[in-house]
Amino acid sequence: MELIERKRCVIVAAGTISDLDILKKNIFYDDYIIAADAGYTKLKSAGIEPHLIVGDFDSSDIPENDVELITLSPVKDYTDTEFAVMQAVExxxxxxxxxxxxxxxxxxxxxxxxxxxxxxxxxxxxxxVDENHRVFTLANESKVIVKGNYYVSVFAPDGECKVKLEGFYYNNDELTLYPDSSVGVSNEIVDDNAKITALSGTALVIFSNLNM
Known part of the structure; x- marks a missing residue:
């Protein structure tokens, strides 16, 4: 499989992956790949070898190969995916x-x-990411988004957040979001490019219906 050169860590977790093409489209040449528990079976089915496997393996068998393996206790204060994030950061x-x-x-x-x-x-x-969504956060920064056939929603799950929206159907120079509000849901890009700026707080941005 030909991969694109880029450097970052990709964690494949045990959640829903109904189409293995999402792995082939999103994993690049020099990514460091961590399989979290049953995520390994998804990678194996796609013909991709991880660099590290972690998990308590309560939902899958312990892999038998030469890849670095960290076996966790099922009784712990974090999920297998969070432990994979901890390893990536370390x-x-x-x-x-x-x-x-x-x-x-x-x-x-x-x-x-x-x-x-x-x-x-x-x-x-x-x-x-999954087949229909991309989720990321912004804090005191901006992101330019290319127009596409999808919805863009912005939430404030971590407390009050102020954002500036440009190039959207619903523009706003200073939209205040709260954790208990749905005001930022289902916006659409109308210009060739849109821009989201997190003026204060942390914004959770979700692209939905990527394949609609």
Whole structure:
């Protein structure tokens, strides 16, 4: 499989991955790949070898190969995916992509979003993707987004957040978001490029219906 050259850490978790092409499209040539528990079976099916496998393996068999393996106790204060993030950060990666962190159990999806928020405060950028979504955070920074056939929603899960929206159907020079508000849901890009600026607080940005 031909991969594109880029440096970051990709974590493949045990969440829903219904199409293995998402792995082949999102894993690049020089990514450092961590399989979290049953995420290894997804990688194996796609013909991709990870550099590290972690997990308590309560939902899959322990792999038998020469890849570095860290076996965890099922009784612990973090998920297998969070431990994979911890390992990525310890190994020096500040850019992390999680595949398989959404879908399936909503409690695990929420836990992964919580991990994204905590590590954002430490300067680590975590993005999660599945077949229909891309999720990332912004804090005191801007992101330019290319027009596409998808919805863009912005939330404030970590407290009050102010954002500036440009190039959208619903523009706003200073939109205040709160954790208990849905005002930022289902916006659309109308210009060739749009821009989201997190003026204060941490914004959670979700692209939805990527394949609609």
């Amino acid at each position: 190994r020096g990666y500040g850019e992390i992509l999680i595949i398989g962190g959404l879908g399936g159990r909503i409690d695990h999806s929420m836990a992964n979003i919580a991990v994204m928020l905590r590590y954002k405060k430490q300067g680590v950028n975590i993005t999660m």
